[in-house]
Amino acid sequence: MTTTSKHDERIAVMTFASVYPHYITKVENKGRTIAELHQVLEWLTGFDDTKLQTLINDKVTFKTFFKKAKLNPNAHLIKGVICGYRIEAIETQLTKEVRYLDKLVDELAKGRKMEKILRNA
Structure with a gap:
């Protein structure tokens, strides 16, 4: 599944500050910390x-x-599906990077071990 230029532009102009509180809520609701x-x-x-x-x-x-x-x-080791998109199939670099972040936050919220999230093991 590839992204559209409209989708990519919407992500590009979205502020990190507008999404950051949602990341906090997601991880804290699952028992993880801001740290x-x-x-x-x-x-x-x-x-x-x-x-x-x-x-x-x-x-x-x-x-x-x-x-x-x-x-x-x-x-580049971050793979899988997030928000309906297979990360490794996303062609627009910025959209791919944002989805990397979304995937890591999702893994953290799901209780995955930090070594696995950080692709150290």
């Missing part, structure tokens, strides 16, 4: 807590968010 969420975010993007807060305060779009990120070299 674990931040660990996942830092693994994927290289952003520490301070940089993450700056990006939230600045209300950057996902396009800017991932442009500033230093994507983990093992991010």
Whole structure:
């Protein structure tokens, strides 16, 4: 399943700050912590807590968010289906990166072990 240009543009202009509270709610409702969420975010993007807060305060779009990120070299190991899309089949790089993040948050909320989420094992 490929994404449409309209879908890709909608993701590009969405702000990270608008989605971040939903990530928190999702993981906390399943017994995980904000610290674990931040660990996942830092693994994927290289952003520490301070940089993450700056990006939230600045209300950057996902396009800017991932442009500033230093994507983990093992991010390509994130596979599967999220939001109805098979990650490895997504052709638009930004949409793929956002879906990487969605998949990691989903795995965290589902109780997967951190070593597996961070593709260390």
